[in-house]
Amino acid sequence: MITRTAATIVAATAAFACAVTAAPAAAAPAATPVATAGAAASDSNAGSLVLIGGNLKEDATILQRIVDLADPDGDGPATARIAIVTAASSTAKTAADAADDSLNNASANGLYYSALFERFGAETYAVPIDTAVNFAGDQYKPSNANDPKVAREVAKSTGVFFGGGDQMRYVRTLFDCKQATDEAFTSCTDTKVMTEIRGVLDRGGVVSGVSAGTTIQQGADMVTGGEPYQAWRDGTTPGYLDDAAALAHLPYGGFGFFQEGLLDSHFTTWGRQARMIKLAEQTGHDLVVGVDETTALVVDRATRQGEVIGRNGVSLLDTSDTVIDGAVGTGTRWSYLVSGDHVDFATGEITPASPRTEGRGTDAAPAPIADVWDSIDNPDAGVYSLTDLALALVGSVADQAEGTTFETAPQYRTVLDRVDGTSWWDGGFEGLEVSIEPVD
Template structure:
């Protein structure tokens, strides 16, 4: 088992920080700009949209306006011109119209980046070749912010990176296209890059998750690529755009019970930190200070594997922090500043009953946020442990959530220092 990190050992330099331990690139000294990492289901959340526009405003509240370049290449291509022109449809062109109008409602100008994975009809302006267009790149570079919409993050790799082919669609030896280079220049100049769902995940560095469910992750392991099986855990070793390199990123996190899948992926790929963002929630990350702030409706999970013991059939001593609106984290120390007073020790009332389908399997009957709900109920109760099992029985995995001496919780729904274990029965 690895030695748990503490604030003292980090300050003394006696352990390596998580961004140094994984296979991804180290944090870039002097990096500029903000990332706004949205876990999906933006739902036109005013707090998040206002923050994107405010961070992209070049002069605060002055006469200049934010200009958001809207990238939607993770979506499916439009089949016809009529579909492309209908904001109610779900395709790359239509999604561009939708998000462009949304940002304009919040006081920003929008540039719709006409890039897609393929051309489907005569006169289609969304074409793969535009990723290499100097005209499009210049339009992006003239923006003060960039927004990546949802879909499939692998489509962003295929459209905005120039990669050598590899077995299993794993992608390797990738370099920026001119348009991605322009996005990078917006960020490096102090602009904002926001993304929702796949638009969050693509901002990861090496070993970006590309698909899979928690149960299959533990049953079968992780595979490089994008198409091994519908529910199998897959990842891209090269990763995404590497704007965020503190740890592995995942979206729809507590919503879809993805804690177990990302612990499996982190262990497989040698990463010590996972950052999972729930729906209608965002982590605002300042690259210069390495500090993050949570905004929105739900929460952000920080899973620390540094002191964990993980084998093929169990994971133990994973530390789980769950941050909610107004909470902050310093990634250089992993210190959490809560928006309310932290409490130690037990609360009142009995602990939660055993939760069936705690990983929120698609095959099960459980609802969403099952593990988050168990954890919140535990820390506020007089109990020291809560349990849950997978819906699947062959084999079945049991989850233990343990209150330990480092566990703290606060009235707004956040907590830190809860221990998570998964054991195959």
């Protein structure tokens, strides 16, 4: 769920990944997928995923990869057909709004993304599904999710792209769920269109998405909103909350295409590590995969291999040994992968694209920083603060670095520790230990 404005944007794990070939230090057990509710409807592990963390910026590397993966015969991009699903966006209020591809609504975004993928040589089909109908002649409507004609058009596709917005809109439009006042769904079934989307993947196609379009692809306990500070202070609530700052999750989850762990977008861009450590610990998940903006994790579902492409990074938070006692959290291991880095989810092995360094660096120890979680309440908030601190630490002579939250009463401190198995490379690292505690 997007909870910040564009103005705000401007203004891990050795224990998971530690089957490291270059360093035979104690390796953790291989990661295994968590059984998920949403995953139950998938018939195979065929196909590929391209999980984009947000703010696509028309990145050519990411877009070209999606088109290439949607070309199952290898005959060139002319054979790729991408179904564009944008129901996570707001609903167009007028026909003029729906036709203006510079606006942010489901119909306008369908036009925008269709034109974008066509520039890369793909045929497109804008799937006309939305959460409501607001004007006469609106082609985007909820009933189309069970329209056989629309489903047949999706079935002709070799790839699917999910736009951003609010992932709960995908739940409301592509699933038929038992209603509850708090929307804490535990049981859902697929609409006809959702069934055909699964078919695209099961036939070896690609499912891709940006922001909410990435988050929706996990299974059980999908995050539905929440800011890091409130998440750490208060914990998670099942359902979908009116208070966007409060941490909440959907027990049934999303589509279940990605079964390796919890997913989150805009991840270290917006300092979301704390919220997902809390969610994983409370819901019993051993791995969090967080994707930064203008970055994608490409996953081959059959081999369980992941590759990072794009401009920033992908975080792996191993929460298998995380313990949260009151407001004190220990035992999380954080790894950060950048473009060209690979991860084998079956074994936990991380393969960097550049040479790996073990031990300390030569730079000066980083100073403590304020607003380490990039608070939405801070008018001067930055981005990537905790990641910048981690990268400064691994390249320095120090073994520890820390930062505090912008919020007080209580205020929290995040401590990063270099431990056995920590290593680093150009732009990335493996196995920093993360601890969170109240400030005395």
